[in-house]
Amino acid sequence: MTLLTTEEYKAIAAGLSFPTQAFIDGSFRPALSGKSFDTLNPATGQVLAQVAACGAADVDLAVEKARDAFEDGRWSRLHPRERKEALIRLAKLIRRNARELAVMESLDSGKTIYDCETVDIPETIHCLTWHAELIDKIYDQTAPASDDHIAMVVREPVGVVGLVLPWNFPLLMLAWKIGPALAAGCSVIVKPAMETSLTALRVAELAMEAGVPAGVFNVLPGGGAEVGEPIGRHMDIDAVSFTGSTATGRRFLGYAAESNLKEVTLEMGGKNPAVVLDDAENLDRVAAHIVNGAFWNMGENCSASSRLIVQKGVKDALLERIYAHAREWPMGDPLDPVNRVGALVSKAHFDKVAGYLGKGPKVLLGGRAKDGFVEPTILDVSDREAKQVREEIFGPILSVLTVDGFDEAIQLANDTQYGLAASIFTANVKRALRGARAIRAGTVTVNSFGEGDISTPFGGFRQSGFGGRDNGIHAHDQYTQLKTIWVDLADDGDEAVA
Numbered sequence: 264m265t266l267l268t269t270e271e272y273k274a275i276a277a278g279l280s281f282p283t284q285a286f287i288d289g290s291f292r293p294a295l296s297g298k299s300f301d302t303l304n305p306a307t308g309q310v311l312a313q314v315a316a317c318g319a320a321d322v323d324l325a326v327e328k329a330r331d332a333f334e335d336g337r338w339s340r341l342h343p344r345e346r347k348e349a350l351i352r353l354a355k356l357i358r359r360n361a362r363e364l365a366v367m368e369s370l371d372s373g374k375t376i377y378d379c380e381t382v383d384i385p386e387t388i389h390c391l392t393w394h395a396e397l398i399d400k401i402y403d404q405t406a407p408a409s410d411d412h413i414a415m416v417v418r419e420p421v422g423v424v425g426l427v428l429p430w431n432f433p434l435l436m437l438a439w440k441i442g443p444a445l446a447a448g449c450s451v452i453v454k455p456a457m458e459t460s461l462t463a464l465r466v467a468e469l470a471m472e473a474g475v476p477a478g479v480f481n482v483l484p485g486g487g488a489e490v491g492e493p494i495g496r497h498m499d500i501d502a503v504s505f506t507g508s509t510a511t512g513r514r515f516l517g518y519a520a521e522s523n524l525k526e527v528t529l530e531m532g533g534k535n536p537a538v539v540l541d542d543a544e545n546l547d548r549v550a551a552h553i554v555n556g557a558f559w560n561m562g563e564n565c566s567a568s569s570r571l572i573v574q575k576g577v578k579d580a581l582l583e584r585i586y587a588h589a590r591e592w593p594m595g596d597p598l599d600p601v602n603r604v605g606a607l608v609s610k611a612h613f614d615k616v617a618g619y620l621g622k623g624p625k626v627l628l629g630g631r632a633k634d635g636f637v638e639p640t641i642l643d644v645s646d647r648e649a650k651q652v653r654e655e656i657f658g659p660i661l662s663v664l665t666v667d668g669f670d671e672a673i674q675l676a677n678d679t680q681y682g683l684a685a686s687i688f689t690a691n692v693k694r695a696l697r698g699a700r701a702i703r704a705g706t707v708t709v710n711s712f713g714e715g716d717i718s719t720p721f722g723g724f725r726q727s728g729f730g731g732r733d734n735g736i737h738a739h740d741q742y743t744q745l746k747t748i749w750v751d752l753a754d755d756g757d758e759a760v761a
């Protein structure tokens with residue numbers, strides 16, 4: 264991937280035309296109320312565009328169109344190979360429009376162009392391609408039965424699904440959801456986060472060009488209460504897949520309970536520990552992983568390593584290396600490709616993150632917050648009840664906690680309501696595996712930071728997750744349901760057999 268210069272990115276930005284209307288039944292249209300809202304560039308505070316502010320009436324319309332599409336089978340009953348081919352065309356169209364989408368994503372979210380170009384766009388393409396390639400390789404099953412019966416276990420698309428998205432990876436979370444949902448044959452109602460609607464709208468337009476039929480892929484920009492809640496409560500939506508905060512995820516369970524008991528999958532917050540034991544090897548490499556885990560995407564990442572739990576014998580040596588790596592993460596204009604730290608997504612989120620700085624734990628590195636940008640910050644925290652180690656900050660702030668040994672480290676790692684991700688650094692394979700088993704989290708990485716791969720399931724334990732998983736073949740379970748078909752083969756004597 265050859266990156267452009269800031270001036271070249273700015274020229275692309277100047278030429279962009281933003282999709283601003285809702286996408287329903289294959290075409291752009293204003294919100295039925297005629298209302299719109301401003302979407303801002305968080306790095307400058309400037310208004311990028313006025314986007315349709317949808318409401319319950321738009322949800323009703325989109326669900327009606329999505330249901331029609333689902334029931335007449337224009338997508339749901341296509342041969343899986345045909346859905347695969349359309350989704351691969353979509354992935355190729357995203358590749359063809361990669362620069363435009365990367366710049367749009369960066370402008371709308373404050374993410375660095377470096378990350379958009381090297382991670383978000385390629386991973387989005389990879390995710391869609393992976394699920395497309397999967398779909399014509401999944402076999403139904405037959406269960407053990409007598410010679411007089413065939414017991415078939417078949418998968419069917421669940422129907423119309425609501426996909427409620429966060430703002431931290433607008434394109435990639437879209438892909439994590441639409442990849443398996445569309446591959447399975449569902450019709451989708453996408454609700455992007457209000458802060459970041461633009462790229463989802465553009466992808467819906469590209470999906471039409473790729474041959475995804477009208478009504479199958481709908482995008483409704485708007486607020487949580489105005490669009491998210493009507494999706495959650497809709498009587499004709501069969502399932503919801505949500506990524507966002509635990510507080511909002513909890514609401515979706517309520518919506519489902521109070522409406523049609525739709526299936527709900529929740530991928531929510533984290534307060535993820537990175538445990539470094541005295542025997543960890545190659546501290547420089549460990550430090551690089553810790554810095555990446557804490558500060559990548561400005562810490563606006565559900566799996567961010569926000570708690571460093573370090574055994575005291577290695578603490579000072581590790582911190583020195585961590586400081587050195589953190590200083591290699593320049594912060595500034597997201598469209599300057601040298602920068603690794605961009606702007607936080609919104610003024611409201613900036614204010615929330617900045618509220619964790621100031622009084623309280625000792626600042627070891629960074630600590631400044633200004634005009635939408637927060638420096639990579641490291642805090643030495645002795646009070647284990649401090650809000651910096653209890654609450655999901657979702658910003659570039661790493662809290663350091665010091666422990667005497669393995670057992671205390673694991674106890675502290677689990678001392679949270681969350682359970683999304685964790686990492687453990689040690690040269691001792693037994694301690695690594697004992698730790699990985701003992702930590703209550705959906706993904707544990709050993710001697711590295713990461714979320715695994717598209718091929719492995721991603722989701723949380725405890726208050727980080729509920730229901731299904733994103734990614735991997737397991738994501739398919741969210742968007743399909745199992746049906747059992749019993750066939751009686753007994754010869755009842757009234758049919759002539761040739």
Ligand SMILES: NC(=O)C1=CN([C@@H]2O[C@H](COP(=O)(O)OP(=O)(O)OC[C@H]3O[C@@H](n4cnc5c(N)ncnc54)[C@H](O)[C@@H]3O)[C@@H](O)[C@H]2O)C=CC1
Binds near residue numbers: 457488512532612
């Ligand atoms: N797990 C993750 O990836 C994410 C976690 N968060 C956490 O949540 C915090 C707050 O960020 P928010 O944007 O407020 O997250 P949020 O959970 O409120 O928003 C996520 C999605 O839910 C929608 N939503 C909001 N309120 C809703 C409601 N009452 N009913 C239905 N849908 C609703 C939003 O419009 C958005 O599309 C962040 O500071 C961070 O700690 C935020 C985004 C992603």
Ligand code: BAL
Binds near residue numbers: 429432436507563
């Ligand atoms: N890191 C991808 C999932 C999320 O942050 O929501």
